[in-house]
Amino acid sequence: MENGVASTKEEGFLSRxxxxxxxxxxxxxxxxxxNKIIMETSKGSKFYENELKRDQQVxxxxxxxxxxxxxxxxxxxxxxxxxxEKVATALEKSxxxxxxxVHVDMDAFYAAVEMRDCPELKDKPxxxxxxxxxxxxxxxxxxxxxxxxxxxFIAKKLCPSLVIVPLNFDKYRAVSNxxxxxxxxxxxxxxxxxxxxxxxDFTDHxxxxxxxxxxxxxxxxxxxxxxxxxxxxxxxxxxxxxxRELSPVLFEDSPGSSPSPVGPEGVRAPAGDFEVFGTSxxxxxxxxxxxxxxxxxxxxxxxxxxxMMLAKVCSDKNKPNGQYRLxxxxxxxxxxxxxxxxxxxxxxxxxxxxxxxxxxxxxxxHLGQQMALLSLLFSxxxxxxxxxxxxxxxxxxxxxxxxxxxxxxxRTFKELSKxxxxxxxxxxxxxxxxEDMKKEGLKGKTVTLKxxxxxxxxxxxxxxLPCAVATVDEIFAVAKDLLKTEIENESPQPLRLxxxxxxxxxxxxLDDKKPLQKSIIGFLQSGKTDCSSSxxxxxxxxxxxxxSDVYSFHTSPLVCPLVEQKHQRQExxxxxxxxxxxxxxxxxxxxxxxxxxxAHVRRLQLEAxxxxxxxxxxxxxxxxxxxxxxPAKASENNHLPPDLSETPxxxxxxxxxxxxxxxxxxxxxxxxxxxxxxxxxxxxxxxxQCLSNASQKTNNGTxxxxxxxxxxxxxxxxxAAVNKLRRRHEAQEKKxxxxxxxxxxxxxxxxxxxxxxxxxxxxxxxxxxxxxSNSKGPVFVCPVCQLTQETHDLAxxxxxVDLCLNQEVLHELGRQTSSSINLSPVxxxxxTDGGHLQLKQASxxxxxxxDTPSSPPSKKVKSLGPCNTIDKFFR
DNA sequence: ATACATACC
DNA sequence: TACTGGTATGTAT
Numbered sequence: 001m002e003n004g005v006a007s008t009k010e011e012g013f014l015s016r017x018x019x020x021x022x023x024x025x026x027x028x029x030x031x032x033x034x035n036k037i038i039m040e041t042s043k044g045s046k047f048y049e050n051e052l053k054r055d056q057q058v059x060x061x062x063x064x065x066x067x068x069x070x071x072x073x074x075x076x077x078x079x080x081x082x083x084x085e086k087v088a089t090a091l092e093k094s095x096x097x098x099x100x101x102v103h104v105d106m107d108a109f110y111a112a113v114e115m116r117d118c119p120e121l122k123d124k125p126x127x128x129x130x131x132x133x134x135x136x137x138x139x140x141x142x143x144x145x146x147x148x149x150x151x152x153f154i155a156k157k158l159c160p161s162l163v164i165v166p167l168n169f170d171k172y173r174a175v176s177n178x179x180x181x182x183x184x185x186x187x188x189x190x191x192x193x194x195x196x197x198x199x200x201d202f203t204d205h206x207x208x209x210x211x212x213x214x215x216x217x218x219x220x221x222x223x224x225x226x227x228x229x230x231x232x233x234x235x236x237x238x239x240x241x242x243x244r245e246l247s248p249v250l251f252e253d254s255p256g257s258s259p260s261p262v263g264p265e266g267v268r269a270p271a272g273d274f275e276v277f278g279t280s281x282x283x284x285x286x287x288x289x290x291x292x293x294x295x296x297x298x299x300x301x302x303x304x305x306x307x308m309m310l311a312k313v314c315s316d317k318n319k320p321n322g323q324y325r326l327x328x329x330x331x332x333x334x335x336x337x338x339x340x341x342x343x344x345x346x347x348x349x350x351x352x353x354x355x356x357x358x359x360x361x362x363x364x365x366h367l368g369q370q371m372a373l374l375s376l377l378f379s380x381x382x383x384x385x386x387x388x389x390x391x392x393x394x395x396x397x398x399x400x401x402x403x404x405x406x407x408x409x410x411r412t413f414k415e416l417s418k419x420x421x422x423x424x425x426x427x428x429x430x431x432x433x434x435e436d437m438k439k440e441g442l443k444g445k446t447v448t449l450k451x452x453x454x455x456x457x458x459x460x461x462x463x464x465l466p467c468a469v470a471t472v473d474e475i476f477a478v479a480k481d482l483l484k485t486e487i488e489n490e491s492p493q494p495l496r497l498x499x500x501x502x503x504x505x506x507x508x509x510l511d512d513k514k515p516l517q518k519s520i521i522g523f524l525q526s527g528k529t530d531c532s533s534s535x536x537x538x539x540x541x542x543x544x545x546x547x548s549d550v551y552s553f554h555t556s557p558l559v560c561p562l563v564e565q566k567h568q569r570q571e572x573x574x575x576x577x578x579x580x581x582x583x584x585x586x587x588x589x590x591x592x593x594x595x596x597x598x599a600h601v602r603r604l605q606l607e608a609x610x611x612x613x614x615x616x617x618x619x620x621x622x623x624x625x626x627x628x629x630x631p632a633k634a635s636e637n638n639h640l641p642p643d644l645s646e647t648p649x650x651x652x653x654x655x656x657x658x659x660x661x662x663x664x665x666x667x668x669x670x671x672x673x674x675x676x677x678x679x680x681x682x683x684x685x686x687x688x689q690c691l692s693n694a695s696q697k698t699n700n701g702t703x704x705x706x707x708x709x710x711x712x713x714x715x716x717x718x719x720a721a722v723n724k725l726r727r728r729h730e731a732q733e734k735k736x737x738x739x740x741x742x743x744x745x746x747x748x749x750x751x752x753x754x755x756x757x758x759x760x761x762x763x764x765x766x767x768x769x770x771x772x773s774n775s776k777g778p779v780f781v782c783p784v785c786q787l788t789q790e791t792h793d794l795a796x797x798x799x800x801v802d803l804c805l806n807q808e809v810l811h812e813l814g815r816q817t818s819s820s821i822n823l824s825p826v827x828x829x830x831x832t833d834g835g836h837l838q839l840k841q842a843s844x845x846x847x848x849x850x851d852t853p854s855s856p857p858s859k860k861v862k863s864l865g866p867c868n869t870i871d872k873f874f875r
Numbered sequence: 876a877t878a879c880a881t882a883c884c
Numbered sequence: 885t886a887c888t889g890g891t892a893t894g895t896a897t
Contacts, residue, residue, distance in 0.1 A: 041886090042887080045886075045887080046887095047886085047887050048887090051887090054880090057880090109884095129888085130888085131885080131886065132885095132886060132887065132888070133886095133887065133888045133889090134888095135884085135888085136884090148884080149884090149887085149888085150887080151886065151887040151888090152886085152887090153885080153886050153887085154886085154887080193883080193884075194883080194884045195884085196884085197884075346882085346883075347881095347882070347883085348882090349881060349882045349883080350881085350882090351880080351881060351882085352881080352882090379894080379895075381893095381894070381895095382894085402892095404891080404892095405891075405892065405893095406890090406891065406892080407890085407891085408889085408890060408891075409889085409890085410888085410889060410890080411888095411889085412887090412888065412889085414885095446876085446877095448877090448878095456887085458879080458880095459878085459879090460877080460878060460879070461877085461878085462876080462877055462878080463876095463877090464876065464877090499888090499889095501889085501890095503890090503891095506876095
């Protein structure tokens with residue numbers, strides 16, 4: 001009985017409280033003993049009580065699920081099975097084993113950095129964090145059960161000799177920048193997941209690499225006297241690889257890197273030695289890890305697989321200081337998946353694991369076996385994700401780093417019950433947040449207040465304003481109001497808080513509207529030139545044209561682009577200088593050469609203009625968005641009146657913010673003058689004017705004007721349009737996903753409209769006639785190719801439309817290269833059968849990953865022929 | 876749009 | 885003494 005698998009309450013609770021030995025470094029320790037200590041230390045605390053409560057909630061969910069399961073009939077199950085199989089077949093068809101995805105992960109990152117910098121720590125169990133919370137621990141400490149996300153005081157119980165080192169983020173960031181520079185050499189579009197982790201697409205690099213001379217694959221050992229380190233850093237029992245011997249930080253229980261061909265003789269020898277790496281993936285990855293270690297004296301582990309999901313699992317396999325490659329064959333993948341615990345899969349956490357366990361599912365093969373059931377018990381997104389996991393599918397392209405969607409600050413403290421203190425804290429948080437917002441030049445419409453009381457109960461309260469805000473006063477006006485409401489609701493009891501946070505979201509900057517679709521048409525028509533953002537050639541070091549980050553080609557076309565620019569330059573840039581192509585190449589996707597040529601010229605002009613103005617000095621530190629005055633009302637908010645009735649109401653908050661245009665200026669990146677507007681269109685026009693002036697060598701700022709469509713502006717719009725198209729393309733599923741059972745009218749509304757615009761054709765995609773062959777769903781007509789899709793599965797249909805759209809764009813771009821683009825399925829359905837089932841990949845239940853097992857748009861475009869123009873341009 | 880939960884590092 | 889902080893996303897209402 002699957003039900004038999006369900007554990008007792010206590011055991012179940014353990015899964016929440018106890019350490020998961022899921023992670024590396026936890027082999028063969030006394031789990032029971034450790035858990036006992038953890039439980040005993042926690043017992044009776046508020047935290048513990050709250051965890052118990054949350055666990056009950058999960059149990060209830062499970063109970064509900066089991067009831068639901070009990071009601072499922074054979075018939076339903078059979079039908080579900082058919083459905084699942086159909087989707088699975090389509091998914092299978094979309095399987096793409098052609099990419100080589102690498103996930104790199106530094107070993108015990110923070111701890112390793114601290115050990116590196118303080119050799120005394122090397123042989124001690126240590127962790128980074130505080131008595132309240134640890135961020136990570138070294139492998140020595142892990143043997144005691146001490147690990148990340150464990151409070152320090154519990155860790156101390158487990159390991160009294162544990163040394164706890166406080167966090168030093170600046171240091172980690174610095175190291176992170178170093179490793180990212182290396183990442184960029186293998187994939188300029190790599191995606192960092194955190195300071196110590198990234199996904200890389202090695203495919204292009206490997207192709208290049210085949211033709212590289214040995215000299216390009218030769219890397220030297222660190223030239224420096226680490227001989228002392230070397231000698232004593234190895235109490236190792238099984239040290240084998242040269243890399244490990246170099247590391248001052250390594251661990252005794254490394255499983256060792258898998259395919260690590262013995263290095264050349266004399267590897268151990270001191271400075272001056274080198275190693276030549278081969279051309280295979282393994283060699284390339286080994287080389288990358290080698291370089292990381294030489295550069296930072298820290299080790300990394302890596303996973304190599306045909307998609308991101310698998311790569312991530314693989315990187316864990318031979319951790320620390322190892323790598324694992326999963327061959328790109330279906331067979332190898334399926335074998336690998338079979339006994340993989342579901343918990344190992346990114347996106348399946350404690351709760352999902354527990355729910356699955358209740359159904360008797362603990363490995364991925366179980367997942368595959370139970371898909372019919374799962375499709376009836378879980379949401380569509382969830383079961384699609386499960387299905388993909390069970391098939392070993394995952395994203396085969398690495399999405400660009402998306403724009404941020406929210407920004408927040410929160411703080412935990414000793415109980416805070418006094419209203420004034422709460423208000424003043426709230427204000428402080430708002431100040432911090434506003435500062436951060438300023439750094440990135442963001443403005444958002446939704447302000448969310450987060451409260452956690454001393455019982456660990458969390459509450460969030462949000463309010464959305466008609467107008468985006470960013471300043472302290474604006475944010476505080478809202479947050480304070482939300483807080484007051486909560487205080488009032490609770491009164492006469494005080495709010496006994498242990499945490500408060502403020503978040504702002506619904507940013508306008510990047511999204512900043514105004515329908516640009518119309519320009520897509522012209523845009524697509526005008527471009528005839530081959531463009532590619534293929535990462536070829538990017539391994540050559542870019543020139544140091546730092547200024548070449550032309551404003552208008554950065555993230556946001558329609559927002560004061562300078563804002564971001566300046567700040568990234570300070571913080572982010574070391575690796576970005578190579579990596580920025582991320583955005584650039586996204587941009588490049590739809591751009592015809594003429595655009596680039598024009599843009600390039602303009603970039604040069606801009607640089608000139610910029611340099612000129614910079615010398616005048618004013619530009620450097622000038623705030624980008626100057627707030628040239630604070631509304632009188634806001635200053636009133638500066639006080640923290642304990643008397644609640646005295647503070648403005650939300651309505652007033654609106655009022656003050658909707659007047660937000662009132663005293664703001666934007667600073668022009670060219671003339672560095674303030675432009676008295678908050679209207680980005682006006683501002684853009686101003687910049688256009690400035691730029692065209694600059695090009696005439698008249699380096700004059702101008703007042704805002706209405707000069708009709710300068711090229712730059714057009715470019716900006718075009719770019720925005722294309723980006724938008726692509727973004728929507730990627731996002732449409734989320735938004736327009738329709739539960740087929742619920743109704744079909746809104747199916748793919750977004751894309752339908754979009755496509756209609758592109759094609760200037762108002763035919764809609766959906767037909768309301770029921771499908772004769774299948775009572776279940778509507779017939780779908782592809783809005784792009786106009787062919788009826790013989791499926792009632794929305795996912796399948798969506799996928800078709802995606803591919804079609806993609807093809808459409810490419811076609812419009814006049815690509816002869818479409819042959820290299822792997823669009824055959826669409827072609828089939830377009831020109832031949834039309835009955836080919838395509839599957840639109842469900843947006844995963846996973847965070848951050850919108851996986852598309854088949855080649856998604858960006859990659860396809862990316863695989864177009866080379867286009868040096870772009871590379872140079874963005875360099 | 877809001878609230879809450881889950882997940883990840 | 886005592887259980888983070890930041891971000892994204894999914895689910896339900």
